Amino acid sequence: MVAHNPLTTLQRFVRKPRERVEVCELCTTPLRPDHQHLLELEKRRVTCACDACAILFEGNSRQRYHRIPRDVTRLYDFAMDDQEWESLLIPINLAYFVHSSAEGRVIAQYPSPGGAMESSLDLEYWNAIVLRNPVLKKFEPDVKALLVNRIGGSPRYYRAPIDHCYRLVGTIRTHWRGLSGGTEVWQEIDSFFRQLDQLSGGELA
Numbered sequence: 001m002v003a004h005n006p007l008t009t010l011q012r013f014v015r016k017p018r019e020r021v022e023v024c025e026l027c028t029t030p031l032r033p034d035h036q037h038l039l040e041l042e043k044r045r046v047t048c049a050c051d052a053c054a055i056l057f058e059g060n061s062r063q064r065y066h067r068i069p070r071d072v073t074r075l076y077d078f079a080m081d082d083q084e085w086e087s088l089l090i091p092i093n094l095a096y097f098v099h100s101s102a103e104g105r106v107i108a109q110y111p112s113p114g115g116a117m118e119s120s121l122d123l124e125y126w127n128a129i130v131l132r133n134p135v136l137k138k139f140e141p142d143v144k145a146l147l148v149n150r151i152g153g154s155p156r157y158y159r160a161p162i163d164h165c166y167r168l169v170g171t172i173r174t175h176w177r178g179l180s181g182g183t184e185v186w187q188e189i190d191s192f193f194r195q196l197d198q199l200s201g202g203e204l205a
Helices: 006-011 051-057 082-087 123-132 134-138 162-175 182-199
Strands: 036-040 045-049 065-067 094-100 105-112 115-119 144-149 156-161
Touching: 036 051, 036 162, 045 051, 045 162, 051 065, 082 123, 094 162, 105 123, 105 162, 115 162, 123 134, 144 162, 156 162, 156 182, 162 182
Parallel strands: none
Antiparallel strands: 036 045, 036 065, 094 105, 094 144, 105 115, 144 156
């Protein structure tokens, strides 16, 4: 006679947790890890999408969603001195700038433990920076941002898809501890920019 193990009997009725599978938020098709994103303009919200749905929103400025490009470019020749940076009134050395078609202006935001914070931007100073860096005129509104990292060492500048900027905000919000952030969050920030450098396809002419 075989003895019954109560734990074995119980395990038969315990369902194994299902792996979470991301799906397209428009048609519910299962997504690959490297799936595409759309920007919902009114809410500035990133939406996960399959290739078929994403292509529907390519290059049409009147639609609710805009397809977010996937290329990242590090701008090695970008010109911004310390005085120009300080004139932008960003309280930390990390920020991104994106032209909002809905508001008809450039918006400056920076990550914080509470999420993305918007900073008032003096357009006179910003326009002076644009004059020195005509590459900024090539950025697609809403979906491409100038991402600036001036944390230690040499400043780094990127033309980055807006979803990468949001991901940086989420990383800091998730890993920040205490008043200074803790060691983990700074390691995550370093890792984020190493990945961005790997994705960069070179300088934008």
